[in-house]
Amino acid sequence: MIWFLEAAEGDIAVAFEWYESQRAGLGAEFIAEIDEALQLVLDFPESCEVFYRETRRCLIERFPFEVFYRLQDGILIVVACMHGAQDPATVLNRIGG
Numbered sequence: 001m002i003w004f005l006e007a008a009e010g011d012i013a014v015a016f017e018w019y020e021s022q023r024a025g026l027g028a029e030f031i032a033e034i035d036e037a038l039q040l041v042l043d044f045p046e047s048c049e050v051f052y053r054e055t056r057r058c059l060i061e062r063f064p065f066e067v068f069y070r071l072q073d074g075i076l077i078v079v080a081c082m083h084g085a086q087d088p089a090t091v092l093n094r095i096g097g
Contacts (some may be wrong), residue, residue, distance in 0.1 A: 002038055004078045007094055008068075011081040015065065033062050034081065045071050051088070052097045055079060070095070 004012075012034060020027030037058050041048065051057040051068055058067045068080040068091045080091045091097075 001074070002042070002076045002078060005080070005094065008078045008080050015063075015081065015083070019063075030063055030065075033060050034065075034067065037061070037067055038076065038078070041067070041069060042076055045076065052092060052095065055091065055095050055097075059084075068095075 012031070016027040016030055018027075019030045037060050041056075041058050046056075048056040048058040048069075054070050054072075055068055056070070058069065059065075060067065064084045066080075066082055066084055067078060068082070070077045070079060079094050082088070082090065
């Protein structure tokens with residue numbers, strides 16, 4: 001099961017809109033890459049590097065984005081989805097770091 005923080009949903013929506021504005025269909029390709037990465041995380045939840053305490057970071061293969069997540073009671077909690085050039089302090093603020 002995957003659960004998204006509201007802020008993470010917003011991150012993904014903003015990125016989707018930006019990619020879609022660049023080329024029709026590119027936003028959908030971005031979402032497909034996010035979905036694929038999250039499926040891999042579900043299959044191998046500890047395969048990504050630890051970012052801070054219990055929060056891990058998964059790099060998106062085709063797009064310069066990172067998905068930050070935690071595992072809690074078998075639930076994958078997506079905390080953020082950020083462009084690699086963004087300040088990771090945003091994630092720390094969301095997770096109380």
